[in-house]
Amino acid sequence: MIEYEESPLYRIMHPRSVAFWGASSNPMGMGSVQMSSLLALGFEGPVYPVHPKEREIQGLKAYASIADVPGPVDLAVLVIPTRIVPDILEQCGKAGVKGAIVTTAGFGEKGEEGKAAQQRMVEISEKYDLKLLGPNCLGAVNTAENLNTTFLQYVAPPGFIGMASQSGSFVTQMFSYLNGFGLGFSQAISVGNEAAIDLTDCIEYLGQCPETKVIALYVETIRRGAEFIKVAKEVSRIKPIVAYYVGGSEAGRNAALSHTGALAGPDELYDGIFNQCGIIRSESIAELFDICWLLGAQPLPKGDKIALLTHSGGPGASAADAADRRGLTLAQFSEKTKERLLELVPHTASIANPVDLTFDRKPQDYVETLPGILLEDHGVDSLFIYLMSPPPRIVKNFMAMFDDPEQAKAMAKQFLKSQCKSLAALPSKYGKPVVGGTFSPMSDPFMQQLQERGVVVLPSPERAVTALSAQARYAKFKEEMGEESGE
Amino acid sequence: MIEYEESPLYRIMHPRSVAFWGASSNPMGMGSVQMSSLLALGFEGPVYPVHPKEREIQGLKAYASIADVPGPVDLAVLVIPTRIVPDILEQCGKAGVKGAIVTTAGFGEKGEEGKAAQQRMVEISEKYDLKLLGPNCLGAVNTAENLNTTFLQYVAPPGFIGMASQSGSFVTQMFSYLNGFGLGFSQAISVGNEAAIDLTDCIEYLGQCPETKVIALYVETIRRGAEFIKVAKEVSRIKPIVAYYVGGSEAGRNAALSHTGALAGPDELYDGIFNQCGIIRSESIAELFDICWLLGAQPLPKGDKIALLTHSGGPGASAADAADRRGLTLAQFSEKTKERLLELVPHTASIANPVDLTFDRKPQDYVETLPGILLEDHGVDSLFIYLMSPPPRIVKNFMAMFDDPEQAKAMAKQFLKSQCKSLAALPSKYGKPVVGGTFSPMSDPFMQQLQERGVVVLPSPERAVTALSAQARYAKFKEEMGEESGE
Numbered sequence: 001m002i003e004y005e006e007s008p009l010y011r012i013m014h015p016r017s018v019a020f021w022g023a024s025s026n027p028m029g030m031g032s033v034q035m036s037s038l039l040a041l042g043f044e045g046p047v048y049p050v051h052p053k054e055r056e057i058q059g060l061k062a063y064a065s066i067a068d069v070p071g072p073v074d075l076a077v078l079v080i081p082t083r084i085v086p087d088i089l090e091q092c093g094k095a096g097v098k099g100a101i102v103t104t105a106g107f108g109e110k111g112e113e114g115k116a117a118q119q120r121m122v123e124i125s126e127k128y129d130l131k132l133l134g135p136n137c138l139g140a141v142n143t144a145e146n147l148n149t150t151f152l153q154y155v156a157p158p159g160f161i162g163m164a165s166q167s168g169s170f171v172t173q174m175f176s177y178l179n180g181f182g183l184g185f186s187q188a189i190s191v192g193n194e195a196a197i198d199l200t201d202c203i204e205y206l207g208q209c210p211e212t213k214v215i216a217l218y219v220e221t222i223r224r225g226a227e228f229i230k231v232a233k234e235v236s237r238i239k240p241i242v243a244y245y246v247g248g249s250e251a252g253r254n255a256a257l258s259h260t261g262a263l264a265g266p267d268e269l270y271d272g273i274f275n276q277c278g279i280i281r282s283e284s285i286a287e288l289f290d291i292c293w294l295l296g297a298q299p300l301p302k303g304d305k306i307a308l309l310t311h312s313g314g315p316g317a318s319a320a321d322a323a324d325r326r327g328l329t330l331a332q333f334s335e336k337t338k339e340r341l342l343e344l345v346p347h348t349a350s351i352a353n354p355v356d357l358t359f360d361r362k363p364q365d366y367v368e369t370l371p372g373i374l375l376e377d378h379g380v381d382s383l384f385i386y387l388m389s390p391p392p393r394i395v396k397n398f399m400a401m402f403d404d405p406e407q408a409k410a411m412a413k414q415f416l417k418s419q420c421k422s423l424a425a426l427p428s429k430y431g432k433p434v435v436g437g438t439f440s441p442m443s444d445p446f447m448q449q450l451q452e453r454g455v456v457v458l459p460s461p462e463r464a465v466t467a468l469s470a471q472a473r474y475a476k477f478k479e480e481m482g483e484e485s486g487e
Numbered sequence: 488m489i490e491y492e493e494s495p496l497y498r499i500m501h502p503r504s505v506a507f508w509g510a511s512s513n514p515m516g517m518g519s520v521q522m523s524s525l526l527a528l529g530f531e532g533p534v535y536p537v538h539p540k541e542r543e544i545q546g547l548k549a550y551a552s553i554a555d556v557p558g559p560v561d562l563a564v565l566v567i568p569t570r571i572v573p574d575i576l577e578q579c580g581k582a583g584v585k586g587a588i589v590t591t592a593g594f595g596e597k598g599e600e601g602k603a604a605q606q607r608m609v610e611i612s613e614k615y616d617l618k619l620l621g622p623n624c625l626g627a628v629n630t631a632e633n634l635n636t637t638f639l640q641y642v643a644p645p646g647f648i649g650m651a652s653q654s655g656s657f658v659t660q661m662f663s664y665l666n667g668f669g670l671g672f673s674q675a676i677s678v679g680n681e682a683a684i685d686l687t688d689c690i691e692y693l694g695q696c697p698e699t700k701v702i703a704l705y706v707e708t709i710r711r712g713a714e715f716i717k718v719a720k721e722v723s724r725i726k727p728i729v730a731y732y733v734g735g736s737e738a739g740r741n742a743a744l745s746h747t748g749a750l751a752g753p754d755e756l757y758d759g760i761f762n763q764c765g766i767i768r769s770e771s772i773a774e775l776f777d778i779c780w781l782l783g784a785q786p787l788p789k790g791d792k793i794a795l796l797t798h799s800g801g802p803g804a805s806a807a808d809a810a811d812r813r814g815l816t817l818a819q820f821s822e823k824t825k826e827r828l829l830e831l832v833p834h835t836a837s838i839a840n841p842v843d844l845t846f847d848r849k850p851q852d853y854v855e856t857l858p859g860i861l862l863e864d865h866g867v868d869s870l871f872i873y874l875m876s877p878p879p880r881i882v883k884n885f886m887a888m889f890d891d892p893e894q895a896k897a898m899a900k901q902f903l904k905s906q907c908k909s910l911a912a913l914p915s916k917y918g919k920p921v922v923g924g925t926f927s928p929m930s931d932p933f934m935q936q937l938q939e940r941g942v943v944v945l946p947s948p949e950r951a952v953t954a955l956s957a958q959a960r961y962a963k964f965k966e967e968m969g970e971e972s973g974e
Contacts, residue, residue: 027883027884027887028884028887030846105835105845106834106835110835165801166801167799167800167801167802167804168799168800168801169799169800169801169802170801170802173799173802173875173926174926176876176926176927176928177926177927180928218801220804246801246804246805246807246808247804247808248808249807249808249811249812250811251807251808251810251811251817252804252805252807252808252811254807254817254839255795255800255803255804255806255807255808255841255843256804258837258839258841258843283949284805284809284947284949285801285805285926285947286946286947286949308742312654312655312656312660313654313655313656313742314652314653314654314655314656314657314705314733314772315654315656315657315660316742317654317707317733317734317739317742317743318733318739318771318772320733320736320738320739320741320742321733321734321735321736321738321739321742322771323738324736324737324738324739325736330738330741347593348592348593348597350745352741352742352745354742354745356742356745358592359517388660389663397514397515400514400515439660439661439663439664439772440663440664441663441667441928441929441930442928443928443930459773460771460772460773462770462771462773
């Protein structure tokens with residue numbers, strides 16, 4: 001594999017200076033909005049708007065052409081009418097610009113004329129060794145470099161998910177989506193038409209990115225099959241790759257074709273490719289990020305045996321049903337585990353798997369002692385725990401104990417904090433994954449606190465169990481790869 | 488079918504007075520919490536706590552036994568130790584109490600002794616014609632009567648979903664879940680062990696409830712198969728029934744067994760029953776309520792041909808893929824439709840299905856004109872529209888136009904309002920279902936406004952399309968039933 005800093009993407013994702021074509025005095029123009037995203041994230045290098053007529057844009061001095069820009073330009077961002085893109089790109093090449101992101105659409109995805117224009121761009125790119133991302137792409141984000149060339153502001157924290165996407169929306173619109181889970185991108189790349197840089201380049205690049213713990217892909221097609229398999233197989237041995245693929249159905253295939261001109265293939269073909277590479281396939285965007293979260297945050301399980309802990313029968317049964325359907329095995333607890341459980345649970349409880357308390361006798365048992373007993377069992381590889389936001393009566397209860405509303409609130413706060421802390425400690429303490437599932441919204445204060453402490457909690461038992469099953473599949477793939485190479 | 492007011496449930500769900508066993512001076516006791524839920528919802532009839540020792544509970548006069556209660560008691564709620572339940576029930580029967588909800592567990596789901604005690608309760612119930620809900624049930628809610636006997640406060644608005652559930656959590660924990668979508672229950676019944684009143688009784692009863700537009704079921708088992716089929720078939724012709732069933736997998740079956748002592752059956756058997764009755768099966772609790780929302784809120788489609796409208800290629804492709812996998816057909820637009828679309832879309836857009844604008848030229852076109860063109864096409868039965876919360880730059884844009892921050896904010900507000908209004912008008916204007924899908928959280932102000940105006944918007948393209956496909960299945964069932972009976 002190519003070295004990280006030698007990757008065609010490295011230059012695009014680590015520019016020391018950026019020039020913008022398409023920003024103007026119209027603040028709602030696409031180019032203007034993209035430039036303001038870059039400025040808003042606090043990009044530290046110089047930013048040069050290039051415009052034939054205007055002299056100042058968003059408080060920055062504007063230049064009539066690339067030839068007028070005073071300093072060297074690492075990255076050009078082009079958001080201009082289709083017909084002038086190749087000429088501007090050539091000017092950039094001549095001026096020694098190192099990389100270009102072309103947002104403009106109307107090329108390879110739009111008939112013969114568009115294809116020809118795209119081909120001209122590729123030739124220019126090669127002639128001048130100017131690395132090309134796009135066209136028809138929404139841009140890229142590198143949070144470690146405060147780089148965001150897309151038209152939506154980056155509102156999430158820096159994160160560990162490295163994404164390459166054949167849909168720009170699944171980069172930009174995920175900023176706020178991920179933020180809702182306390183997650184963020186390390187780097188994210190909208191590849192557009194992949195005239196030069198493609199998904200395979202991105203995987204190779206993200207595989208070596210130190211901030212990226214897990215790679216997320218949105219796939220409508222794979223363009224260089226053999227190369228993709230070679231690179232993905234190598235990368236997925238060191239870093240998990242999760243892919244959401246929509247081209248497997250006829251309607252998905254047709255939609256992909258008109259979206260980026262992609263020629264997709266049937267599910268069987270793509271499943272074959274993914275399996276061969278150890279890529280975990282997800283069935284939706286939500287599932288993609290659920291799985292990435294868990295893979296990036298927690299230790300891998302040693303096997304597929306899951307324990308389920310609940311105080312509510314229905315959610316426990318849902319989790320059990322979901323686990324079974326997704327290829328996990330419900331752990332059989334050891335006699336010792338059963339004895340230890342029996343000492344702590346109410347008489348109405350079930351200590352089969354799911355362990356169903358029926359009600360919460362001692363809240364701390366539920367988030368610490370009982371999970372500990374289950375995770376210490378050698379027959380348990382992972383744990384699902386059903387969580388609900390403590391009802392308002394928690395405060396009421398402390399009120400009854402203390403009489404002073406302020407003290408009661410402080411105690412309730414302390415109680416929540418200690419619950420979160422106990423849950424957060426479990427995965428590293430026992431070296432096994434632990435995922436919460438809830439019907440409370442992620443905006444709930446308890447869920448927010450859990451997120452802040454790094455607890456993986458997903459919005460339903462099914463989603464939690466699905467993430468655990470995907471993680472177990474990846475663990476199995478890694479084990480098999482290790483055996484193959486005699487590790 | 489039995490008349491609404493003659494149903495055994497009618498008396499339990501419409502009590503003029505309620506007596507509580509189990510409420511005490513301990514505010515955290517289950518019985519205390521349940522009684523406080525009833526008082527918090529503003530139940531208008533008298534509430535009588537019954538307690539052997541205490542004289543006042545939560546500000547209400549307490550009575551030593553049912554014999555001491557001054558007025559007639561319609562409903563008894565029992566949250567007391569297992570061993571004394573049958574005796575108290577007998578006292579209630581003697582005193583002429585009409586119905587009882589038994590929350591106490593440890594009966595039919597707990598071995599031979601428990602089964603015997605449960606049988607005794609059934610005998611008492613029959614002897615005194617005292618209608619029995621439970622045991623091992625979390626209670627019931629009737630929002631039209633301000634009745635909530637469960638241990639969680641009812642925080643949602645009154646709604647149109649009537650629920651019968653073999654899990655109490657899927658009643659109580661859904662209050663805040665549904666509220667997050669602006670939804671609520673008309674009535675909700677936790678059936679527990681179904682010693683007397685069972686799921687079939689609930690379906691019959693909810694089928695006639697005037698506030699209930701759609702019936703939601705959480706099913707771990709069906710106890711009276713033939714009767715269930717007969718009743719459900721009759722009800723689903725006039726009112727849709729949606730069921731989430733977890734007993735189809737081995738793990739789900741085992742979990743159900745230890746939860747309520749239910750003996751579940753394989754998927755094939757239950758799918759057969761559901762299909763025969765026109766019951767729509769969902770694959771999760773989230774999906775259950777997604778489908779109920781749409782079925783209760785919008786006109787049924789005439790067929791399975793869906794149009795997809797998006798300004799983002801990835802979400803459009805996701806929706807197309809999901810539609811195909813869930814049995815919907817992507818509509819072929821008429822020539823006239825295509826011509827009308829072409830006049831309005833940017834040159835980078837695709838007017839195949841999905842209609843992908845690639846960007847939003849005129850926001851009002853997206854929520855009004857374009858949906859109108861698609862819905863007027865006779866080849867279109869339903870519409871999916873991808874929605875995202877307008878980015879903060881909307882306000883910025885109005886700022887650029889008006890200079891006055893207050894005026895800009897007011898204009899932005901007006902803009903959102905008009906977007907919501909246009910979307911909300913579509914289903915009734917065209918007589919076809921329209922569902923939004925988004926990655927924005929439901930707590931987002933735009934999504935909140937959409938909800939308030941009755942727009943069905945679900946948290947992902949897949950969930951939106953899944954609800955539409957379920958609705959189309961129900962429409963087809965109704966059509967077939969109509970043909971069968973020569974309607």
